[in-house]
Amino acid sequence: MISLVNDYSEGAHPRLLEKIQALNLQAHGGYGLDTYSEEARALIQRELGVPAAIHFVVGGTQANLTFLSAALRPHEAVISVASGHINVHETGAIEATGHKVLVAEGVAGKLTPQGIRKVVLQHEDEHMVQPRVVYISNATELGGVYTKEELKHLRAVCEEYGLWLYMDGARLGNALCSEENDCTLRDYAQYMDAFTIGGTKNGALMGEAIVLLHPAIQKDFRFLIKQKGGMLAKGFLLGAQFGELFRDGLYFQLALHANKMAMKLQKGLLDAGIPLWMYSTTNLLFPILTPAQLTWLEQHATFSIWERRDDDRVTVRLVTSWATDETKVDAFLTALQQR
Amino acid sequence: MISLVNDYSEGAHPRLLEKIQALNLQAHGGYGLDTYSEEARALIQRELGVPAAIHFVVGGTQANLTFLSAALRPHEAVISVASGHINVHETGAIEATGHKVLVAEGVAGKLTPQGIRKVVLQHEDEHMVQPRVVYISNATELGGVYTKEELKHLRAVCEEYGLWLYMDGARLGNALCSEENDCTLRDYAQYMDAFTIGGTKNGALMGEAIVLLHPAIQKDFRFLIKQKGGMLAKGFLLGAQFGELFRDGLYFQLALHANKMAMKLQKGLLDAGIPLWMYSTTNLLFPILTPAQLTWLEQHATFSIWERRDDDRVTVRLVTSWATDETKVDAFLTALQQR
Amino acid sequence: MISLVNDYSEGAHPRLLEKIQALNLQAHGGYGLDTYSEEARALIQRELGVPAAIHFVVGGTQANLTFLSAALRPHEAVISVASGHINVHETGAIEATGHKVLVAEGVAGKLTPQGIRKVVLQHEDEHMVQPRVVYISNATELGGVYTKEELKHLRAVCEEYGLWLYMDGARLGNALCSEENDCTLRDYAQYMDAFTIGGTKNGALMGEAIVLLHPAIQKDFRFLIKQKGGMLAKGFLLGAQFGELFRDGLYFQLALHANKMAMKLQKGLLDAGIPLWMYSTTNLLFPILTPAQLTWLEQHATFSIWERRDDDRVTVRLVTSWATDETKVDAFLTALQQR
């Protein structure tokens, strides 16, 4: 039995827990105003090339709703693809702060300049909301990765229409370590107005870093974090973990491992003749299974159903993580071959 | 130098960290749907005597804003004393969910039936908000504790006017272990419609348990937690910690230690002729210092300024916690005596 | 030149203005608590067959946002077709009260049981909003009318899933007086949990009646009206107008005139070989024009562009109203014939 149900089933990479253990009984500044958070901010800043305001919050929904409520005036809206996390899986968190999520057409879960342009052109008078932020996730909910060329074009259309470009990086490590990827954090810092760096799904107990590039968005951001309930009293826990992740490249090693495990699984599935909804280069796989294959899989792995198709087949989602045990992957694939 | 600045400077009690360490690499159910959260819920339930829905969230502001947005219709308001955490120290979190905080008169930071009644009687027509929840904190922001008699009277006025009674227990351990206290968790479960049990300030890395007694408030509560960004992906971390705290009384031991350290300090301050703003039986002390005393204190402790008085004296806040080192307390008091 | 741009270009039917004139200098109760509002409520109640709470507000967006914020808990959402007024033309008013508008598939601008069912089945866990109200407009934004059979089926699916059924009747008169229609206000009162009766677009200076059938939605509704800014100080102005409209059938006469003018125009357009986007039985027409026809129309009428098509043709919207002058319609059609 291998766990492929999500990338947040386990706790933290042991180095992070050791770090917490080591500083556990010291007296720290509260609410992110501590030396470990300072250090983590400096380590992330080092990767960016341009000055940024960096904040740590506990979770991804918190990060998204805090950023968007800070960036949008009441009549302004955020553009997302239909499958965007903010559009479906945050229980209306964005609307609960008063803002509409405008759905744009995308390609395989990725937003396109055409999709943005079409939405903008449809919203021209005061009887409609005004698009103001473009939301992308990278890697996407479907495991896709934005290339530098794609980000450049998204940036161009955002500048044309005066939109902020915001990237939800809950799986940013997986994007950065994808074989498709040609971007660095420095590139993101150049093309985005703000983005997040996910810790929860890449080795931390919890935690997302919010990187605010555009000065206009930086103002008073801590007030917003506090108001939305995202300001952790023991903020040093987040600082300590991000410090370990960015001290010497651990963040990238962990994501690379997750991706490698997914690639190994993907090859095995294709070798076994199982088709994929789309080819992945990150840690999310969407094989399409016959009922018999599904039954077999239920005996060998935990996973989630993505979609019941019109034929009797089912698309399932398999997820690897920094914690995925390669020996279990190998055993799974051996069993699959022998099936 | 002794740290008396707050009760969340340190990490977790070692037993809690050990527990996290032990389960760190297991695959857990996500979002609080795991065996450790189940166990912790059962352990807390055991203390209550009546059936409750129990949820864990990361922080206190999160707990308050989620509960209140669940309990209130848009035109309904919550009653609090002026010093209530929701009224002052949550950056308008309650208003950000659309609700007014109505300030009632209290006595020494504690809400009274008279205070509630007066507010209710002032809000009689549809041009004003309608009071619907009564908020108390226990221990209060000023270190006060509600007795059983007091809660009984608050309950009575709430029933008279159809109000929910909600208790913010960020420092519930300190209240329960106060020498003034005559309540148990079972009593709270009887008198309240909902209350929280604070972990952050009593030995946990983070975490508050929300105890929902009244069935009408229980409905769909997880939707609200998710929407407000309070649903921790690795919810087992909260379950594991509350499990340790409530397995064998650790929660009470830790709070008792904090209170004892405060009582020792209080006696020393009084012996040194330093007056207190009010006598405390919990872990918060408010001595009133002359400029010379303040200068001395700055050299011997970290703490916070509470209020600059009209004379040249200053009220400061001293806070002890489960982590306060008794040898440091003794050294501090010796130095104070020798001053 | 004939004005076909909308159905709110003129003021009120003369009888309504006369009524206002007549009571102008009397002293009335404020905020809808006056004898004229009482009378208007009684006149509308007479048409319903079942007891209802009836409120008057100034405008349609106000009516929709007030009703929906009253009916929905924070995590609950409203289902609408994409073209629904609340989804597009209210500048995010519903989201500004904290709620998501879920788009369901419809047929020609009308919502179907299948569309509702699909949305409901997609929203099953606490990471997604929970559908709770179904919004239809009647007549629709595209001029369509719901039949009794259709409403019965919508009602059935709403009862199956515990949803409120709400009808935006900004153009309810046009629906009721459509040749397609087989419903009365009494039928609406049976199938709906709430609906509005539009005055603004049918002879009043302003005003919509909100009819609340289900008792659970009636509670405290005046508080919500006040909070959302919809409580008119001189509410007798709304009562006086609705009284005139419902005293002796004026409401229906006015809508019937608007529809008749549209039918006459529609026949003329079809006779002239101009295709329609869809056949109308109410007061909205959507002819598809060639560039030459568009140029001609610009010289003979005011109207609005609905959509630029992929070919070089344009869909325009023509609107008639209670105030449309039949002699101008005839002159327009004569000119069209002679073109």
Place this chain on the structure above:
Amino acid sequence: MISLVNDYSEGAHPRLLEKIQALNLQAHGGYGLDTYSEEARALIQRELGVPAAIHFVVGGTQANLTFLSAALRPHEAVISVASGHINVHETGAIEATGHKVLVAEGVAGKLTPQGIRKVVLQHEDEHMVQPRVVYISNATELGGVYTKEELKHLRAVCEEYGLWLYMDGARLGNALCSEENDCTLRDYAQYMDAFTIGGTKNGALMGEAIVLLHPAIQKDFRFLIKQKGGMLAKGFLLGAQFGELFRDGLYFQLALHANKMAMKLQKGLLDAGIPLWMYSTTNLLFPILTPAQLTWLEQHATFSIWERRDDDRVTVRLVTSWATDETKVDAFLTALQQR
């Protein structure tokens, strides 16, 4: 029997109704984009001396909530005296848009620089909301009037702390025509960042003009009006009325009449030995009555109870308006003398 219960019991001054009658059957631009609204804006602009953006909405709560939601970021708050309309009588409308109303100490219902300063100094870190707008009403809820000197000082403290100064002018005419007053609209335009000019309580069927002086607040304001439900489809009705009110000074004549009637009543009350809660120079009077006087008054006027005092006396509120009939005032005073 004389009606002294409020200043919105009657409809409109006959000239306004005649104007509406005259333009009733013309086809107008919708939503305030019509020639009458343009003209009214120009007429008001003429009084201001500096360029402003001027919008018309139906009611005062609408004006306040729309302005404040436009001016405030989510963590920002508005300062008001306790008796401010936004703090008490709008059913939490401001909080419903997400913002806290901070209560400052005032003198006799008027806000002072000291009151503002104290609130600002108490709100210094990110755990508290940030004051950003100062709200005053003029005339106040208690009938008081701000002098030029007072406004100058309020302005100074606002500039010192970077606050917007906003004046709710629901009774602006009464302030401007008070014998205490030394300000003109031009002065208000100089000292305020925004203010409203009330029509509802001074001769119009309904309508408040919102005057936005500071360019930063002007941006996208129509989007906000629409979202909050305040955009009247037949906006020409508001334009037509404000046009009449400001064409030749009618606005001032009407308010002057209301004030004169109040002064006459006030003198009569004082002559009859009835004390006042405070001396008034506008249209609101607050006599303090013995039970016997109260009984007498109930037989001679409609009015409202303001406050039951600790002795057995009652403070009542008497209100005059543009529609108050002087012969009725005289008859009332004669009866009072003969009592």
